[in-house]
Amino acid sequence: MSDTLLKVRDLKIGATVYPPGEKPHDIEIVHGVSFDLERGKVLGLIGESGAGKSTIGLASMAYGRGGVKITGGEVWVNGRDILQSSHGDIRKLRGGEVTYVSQSAAASFNPAKKIMDQVVEAAVEQKKFSRKEAEARARDLFAKLGLPDPDNIGDRYPHQVSGGQLQRCMTALALCPEPDLVVFDEPTTALDVTTQIDVLMAIKEAIADTGVAALYITHDLAVVAQVSDDIMVLRMGNTVEYGTTDQIINSPREDYTKALVSVRSIEHAEKQPTPDPVLSVDGITARYKGLNFDVLHNVNVELHPGQTLAVVGESGSGKSTLARVITGLLPPRDGEITFAGRKLSADLKGRTREDLRELQMIYQMADVAMNPRQTVGTIIGRPLEFYFNMRGSEKRKRIVELLDEIELGEKFIDRYPAELSGGQKQRVCIARSLAAKPKMIICDEVTSALDPLVADGILKLLLDLQKIEDVAYLFITHDLATVKAISDSIAVMYQGRVVRYGSKSEVLSPPFDDYTDLLLSSVPEMHLGWLEEVVAHRKMESAGN
Amino acid sequence: MHPIIKLVSQRLALGLLLLFGASALIFGLTEALPGDAAQAVLGQSATPEALANLREEMGLNRPALTRYFEWLGGILQGDLGQSLTNKLDIADSIGKRLGNTLFLACAAAVVSVPLAIFLGLLAVRFRNRWPDKLISAVTLTTVSIPEFLIGYVVIYFVSVKLGWFSSLAMINESMSFGEKLYAITLPAFVLTLVVLAQMMRMTRAAILNLMQSAYIETAELKGLSNFQVIARHAFPNAISPIVNVVMLNLAYLVVGVVVVEVVFVYPGMGQYLVDSVTKRDVPVVLACGVVFAAVYIGLNMVADIVSILANPRLRHPK
Numbered sequence: 001m002s003d004t005l006l007k008v009r010d011l012k013i014g015a016t017v018y019p020p021g022e023k024p025h026d027i028e029i030v031h032g033v034s035f036d037l038e039r040g041k042v043l044g045l046i047g048e049s050g051a052g053k054s055t056i057g058l059a060s061m062a063y064g065r066g067g068v069k070i071t072g073g074e075v076w077v078n079g080r081d082i083l084q085s086s087h088g089d090i091r092k093l094r095g096g097e098v099t100y101v102s103q104s105a106a107a108s109f110n111p112a113k114k115i116m117d118q119v120v121e122a123a124v125e126q127k128k129f130s131r132k133e134a135e136a137r138a139r140d141l142f143a144k145l146g147l148p149d150p151d152n153i154g155d156r157y158p159h160q161v162s163g164g165q166l167q168r169c170m171t172a173l174a175l176c177p178e179p180d181l182v183v184f185d186e187p188t189t190a191l192d193v194t195t196q197i198d199v200l201m202a203i204k205e206a207i208a209d210t211g212v213a214a215l216y217i218t219h220d221l222a223v224v225a226q227v228s229d230d231i232m233v234l235r236m237g238n239t240v241e242y243g244t245t246d247q248i249i250n251s252p253r254e255d256y257t258k259a260l261v262s263v264r265s266i267e268h269a270e271k272q273p274t275p276d277p278v279l280s281v282d283g284i285t286a287r288y289k290g291l292n293f294d295v296l297h298n299v300n301v302e303l304h305p306g307q308t309l310a311v312v313g314e315s316g317s318g319k320s321t322l323a324r325v326i327t328g329l330l331p332p333r334d335g336e337i338t339f340a341g342r343k344l345s346a347d348l349k350g351r352t353r354e355d356l357r358e359l360q361m362i363y364q365m366a367d368v369a370m371n372p373r374q375t376v377g378t379i380i381g382r383p384l385e386f387y388f389n390m391r392g393s394e395k396r397k398r399i400v401e402l403l404d405e406i407e408l409g410e411k412f413i414d415r416y417p418a419e420l421s422g423g424q425k426q427r428v429c430i431a432r433s434l435a436a437k438p439k440m441i442i443c444d445e446v447t448s449a450l451d452p453l454v455a456d457g458i459l460k461l462l463l464d465l466q467k468i469e470d471v472a473y474l475f476i477t478h479d480l481a482t483v484k485a486i487s488d489s490i491a492v493m494y495q496g497r498v499v500r501y502g503s504k505s506e507v508l509s510p511p512f513d514d515y516t517d518l519l520l521s522s523v524p525e526m527h528l529g530w531l532e533e534v535v536a537h538r539k540m541e542s543a544g545n
Numbered sequence: 546m547h548p549i550i551k552l553v554s555q556r557l558a559l560g561l562l563l564l565f566g567a568s569a570l571i572f573g574l575t576e577a578l579p580g581d582a583a584q585a586v587l588g589q590s591a592t593p594e595a596l597a598n599l600r601e602e603m604g605l606n607r608p609a610l611t612r613y614f615e616w617l618g619g620i621l622q623g624d625l626g627q628s629l630t631n632k633l634d635i636a637d638s639i640g641k642r643l644g645n646t647l648f649l650a651c652a653a654a655v656v657s658v659p660l661a662i663f664l665g666l667l668a669v670r671f672r673n674r675w676p677d678k679l680i681s682a683v684t685l686t687t688v689s690i691p692e693f694l695i696g697y698v699v700i701y702f703v704s705v706k707l708g709w710f711s712s713l714a715m716i717n718e719s720m721s722f723g724e725k726l727y728a729i730t731l732p733a734f735v736l737t738l739v740v741l742a743q744m745m746r747m748t749r750a751a752i753l754n755l756m757q758s759a760y761i762e763t764a765e766l767k768g769l770s771n772f773q774v775i776a777r778h779a780f781p782n783a784i785s786p787i788v789n790v791v792m793l794n795l796a797y798l799v800v801g802v803v804v805v806e807v808v809f810v811y812p813g814m815g816q817y818l819v820d821s822v823t824k825r826d827v828p829v830v831l832a833c834g835v836v837f838a839a840v841y842i843g844l845n846m847v848a849d850i851v852s853i854l855a856n857p858r859l860r861h862p863k
Contacts (some may be wrong), residue, residue: 023596061766095767107759112857157857173763357705 002178004080005180006037006060006088012072013055013064013237015347030055030237032073039180042207042214044228044245046260047149048223048451049422051234057183060215061098075468078180085482088530095122103186105166109158115169123177134176144209145202164195168202175210185217192478193522200226219451221260222524225249226531233257249528253424257451261526262540263286266485270318270504273489276341277302278439278472279326282333286325294333295321299498301491303440306466308473310483310504312519313493319476322493323442326474327361340439358386358432366425370417376403376428377413383435402431405468406461421456427461434465440472447482459485480523484508492516548862552853560620560846566682567838568620571614575827575834585825608636616831630824635832638817643836645716646806649729650798651734658791661741665748665787672753681749684742692739692740696808699731714809732809736802740794747790751783758782785852792848796841 002292013030030052037043040265045053059070062082074081082093099122102108120134129137132137135154142150145168158166167187174182187203188196204227207214218224224231224245231248233240233256241254252258279302286296296318311319324330327335328348333385340358345351361409363369370379380399384390390398400410406427409530417425426446433441443462447455462473477483483490483504490507494515500507512520521534547847575713583599584591600606619626625635641694664684688693716725755761756779764778803815808815814833821829853859 058766063766065762091768091770093768094765095769100763100765100766102759104759108763110760110764110778110782112855113778118763121769122765126768157861159858160861389666 001484003038004036004076005039006215007076008036008056008060008073009034009076010078011056011059011070011075013052013068014071014356015066015068028071028237029068030059033232033233033237033239034073034126035239035242037181037213037215039213040211041230042216042228045215045225045234046219046224046230046231047234048453049221050236052237053234054185057185057215057217058100058236060181060183061094061100063094079255092126093369096126096128097176097179098181098183099177099179101167101170101174101184101187104190105170106158106163106190108170111156114154115156115161119169119173119176120156122173126151127408128177138172138176139177142169142208143348144206145169145172146198147172151158164191164199166190167249167376168197171199171203171206175206175212176212177511179212181213181215183215183217186219188223189218189220190514193480193524194314195522196223196529197522197534199489200531203227204531220524221249222526222530225526225528226524233260239422246528249526266456266463268463268486269502270453271304271307271488273302273307273503274304275336276305277328277338277472278305279303280338281322281326281335281541282338284322284332284337285334286321286330286332288321288330295496296332297496298335299493299496300519301498301501302489303472303474304488305439305472307488308475310475310477310487310490311493312477312480312483317493317497318480318496320444321359321475321496323430323444325475326442327359341405353387355413357383357436358439359442360436360438360440361442362426362429362433362446364449366429366446366449367417367420370389370425370432372417374418375413376417379417379428380431383432385404387436395461398435405434405465406431421454422450423457425451426450426458430458430461430465434469437469438471440474442474442476444476445478446475448479455482457512462486470482472523480520492519549853549859552859553850556846556849556853559681560842563719564842565841567842568617568835569613571831571834571838572609572616583775620832621836623736625835628827629822629826630821635829638829639715639814639832639836642812642814642817645811646815648716648725649732649736649802649806649811650795651827652726652729652733653740653798654679654795656733656739657740657794658744660737661744661791662748662787664741665747665752665777666780667770668745668749669756669779669858670751670771677749680745684745685747687738688742691743691804692735693808694804695738696732696735699735700808703731711727712809716812722825731810732805732811734803735805735808736798739805740798744794746788748783748787751781751786755779755782781855784855788851788855790850792844792851796844799840800837 009380010029010032011034012028012032014026014028016026017086018024022056033056045056047053055065058065060075060077061086062070064070064073070083073083075083077093077097077106082090085093109115116135116138119138120131123129123134123137124131128134133276138154139150142153147153147165147168153161153165161169171187188199191199200223204392216224216228227268228245230243231245232242233248233254235256241248241252248257249261252261281299282298283295283302284296287294299322301309301311311322313319320514323332323358325332328345328351331346332498336346339355344355351486377396378401380402381395384395384398399413403412408424408427412420412424417428420428433473447458450458459482465471473486475482475486487504490501491498492507492515500513500516508520521537524530583596583603583605587599589646604612616626623636625639628634628635628638664680668680668838673676700712704710710731711728712731714728716728720728752775756775761774761778764774769777802813804812805817806813806815807819814836818830818833
């Protein structure tokens with residue numbers, strides 16, 4: 001038998017779409033993709049959303065999500081074409097020979113069952129191990145994956161462990177039945193960077209220890225470069241480039257791959273602070289109703305006109321809470337906010353229309369921040385009516401101007417949000433906030449739901465608009481690459497406190513405090529061996545302490 | 546304190562409060578009706594003097610609030626008062642009747658609840674294929690036809706034409722359990738048809754909703770069979786909505802049997818209530834109302850508590 005474990009030839013995948021007002025019809029989403037994977041090797045599938053990478057990953061288990069159907073080609077696993085296999089053989093393949101690790105372990109574990117029951121289920125069901133053997137194996141894997149208290153963690157329910165731990169439990173679930181192939185579908189995307197690095201290392205070591213082969217699916221080239229032997233770049237269901245990791249990262253041939261490799265190379269020269277900040281946050285302490293602890297502790301930051309303050313931190317650090325306090329949605333327990341030289345009412349009800357106009361907001365999820373039944377023109381026109389009383393042709397002229405500014409143009413004026421891509425939706429949200437002619441915009445994770453290249457476009461647009469409109473941004477993000485790209489000053493938040501604050505060059509230059517150091521060193525870098533370097537560096541540091 | 550104990554005791558307290566409110570409402574509404582017990586006893590042609598005397602005798606002249614608390618105090622001690630028409634103790638009469646009604650309701654529930662859940666699971670398993678459509682069509686038809694009509698149709702075919710069962714579901718204490726079961730077959734069957742559809746459809750909807758979850762995909766990718774996926778991974782998470790609709794239907798089985806009991810001349814609460822209403826026997830109507838309210842609130846409280854207990858986040862806090 002040859003060493004080829006998975007052989008995919010001319011794989012075509014289709015789906016039936018049901019567009020409103022039209023007859024349902026079939027479309028093809030993967031157009032003939034071929035690749036080979038040897039035993040014990042890792043192939044990275046990389047691409048933006050809609051590239052078909054998850055669909056291809058699931059096809060290696062003969063599975064189509066939703067209405068997705070495999071329409072052509074061959075998928076050979078262990079020497080048999082699984083697309084021709086019987087229903088019973090496919091069930092033996094799934095959870096036995098090929099297993100799956102999904103993006104969100106939190107959603108992929110059944111909330112009503114203990115972790116152990118779920119981790120061993122496939123191994124027992126496929127009769128690979130007895131229940132007892134499988135449990136022993138699972139405990140072994142828990143220990144190998146660096147989970148705390150590996151002997152007892154299986155007795156807990158999914159909600160009783162953290163997101164990073166659950167993602168490792170999911171990896172244990174996939175490895176427990178001793179599969180030949182594991183499909184990792186964005187296994188670290190939902191995690192904070194500092195957690196991602198641990199999970200990534202755990203996955204990499206587990207792959208090396210068990211000799212299992214893997215398909216590693218992600219949109220983050222820097223991440224896939226750390227774990228895979230080969231990389232296939234996909235775009236809209238086609239192979240763009242397929243080669244060794246070294247070749248793809250260091251000498252990409254195709255323009256699209258080059259763009260992916262050089263993503264986030266925006267340069268932004270830092271501006272100097274002015275004497276009069278547009279926003280100053282003084283000693284804000286806040287807590288949510290019903291909680292008996294503060295989520296913000298004595299936060300002090302300033303934002304200068306026409307500049308960008310990046311508030312960076314991991315989930316739970318209080319950065320979105322800070323935005324809620326500034327917008328008046330959550331009145332603070334202590335401290336005050338000065339905006340454009342006047343003291344802002346703590347409560348939203350006490351704010352004037354002028355306060356509301358000058359302080360706008362853009363959200364992470366552009367599609368839920370717009371009324372799906374309103375056209376782009378209505379959405380952008382609303383603040384023009386509300387704040388400036390514009391009507392008719394005057395309003396339309398201004399809407400078209402704004403659409404030009406966000407690089408969409410007049411033809412978008414009658415479209416509905418559902419007819420826009422993710423990046424276009426976010427652009428409309430930007431236009432809506434600009435329509436109010438604000439002094440400041442709070443941008444809450446505005447690029448985190450977008451693909452890297454699209455996100456890059458949005459960041460460039462925001463920087464250009466800042467020059468034209470002289471608007472200040474309070475930029476909330478967990479992504480340090482974004483921070484580096486656009487900020488003038490930075491506030492690093494950790495557990496409700498600002499642990500580091502200053503101009504971009506100050507904050508990003510050593511000496512670092514421990515947390516900022518951890519955060520900065522956890523951002524994946526686009527070169528081979530980065531993961532090992534960081535982990536080795538951390539081990540040395542902890543040995544030195 | 547464990548959050549479960551807190552939540553459950555909150556529910557219990559709320560249930561009692563609700564029952565108290567319901568009793569006040571029932572009493573208030575019967576007060577608001579024209580005429581009173583004295584009028585009912587003496588009839589339309591009674592002289593005002595006679596009415597006044599009887600009211601004095603029955604204590605109806607005192608303020609409504611006083612009478613309400615006397616009545617409530619009596620209920621708390623198990624004294625539901627006396628029937629106006631036959632002077633019998635209401636608690637005794639209701640006791641037997643309620644027993645009969647509960648017997649009928651339980652028999653219908655024992656058949657209909659497992660059947661509804663099984664049909665719901667089956668419908669999910671064969672979603673949008675003929676078994677699903679057949680189950681939906683049949684249950685929807687039976688729930689759309691008024692139960693008295695189903696009752697009479699069943700009586701016509703099964704009792705009159707085939708002669709398998711008696712059209713009268715009379716039971717008494719001298720009958721054995723088996724004889725009683727035989728006697729209530731037809732009303733229990735009709736009740737089952739009435740409550741089946743809602744429970745089955747709710748089970749189907751709750752499970753279908755869960756079938757979209759990522760953990761169902763995980764289960765499918767473990768190579769489990771369809772039925773294992775539904776029973777092991779979807780059902781435990783669907784318990785809460787299912788229990789809620791089951792309890793609502795059980796409450797309906799007790800409270801809503803009035804029509805079916807009358808059709809089959811079954812000696813239950815429904816018959817008793819209808820008789821008392823026609824005789825304007827206000828104390829009995831009041832007592833029946835309170836018993837029905839207690840059953841309704843009690844069953845819904847059970848549903849709430851089961852939902853709380855079924856939630857792993859509450860059962861196993863961090």
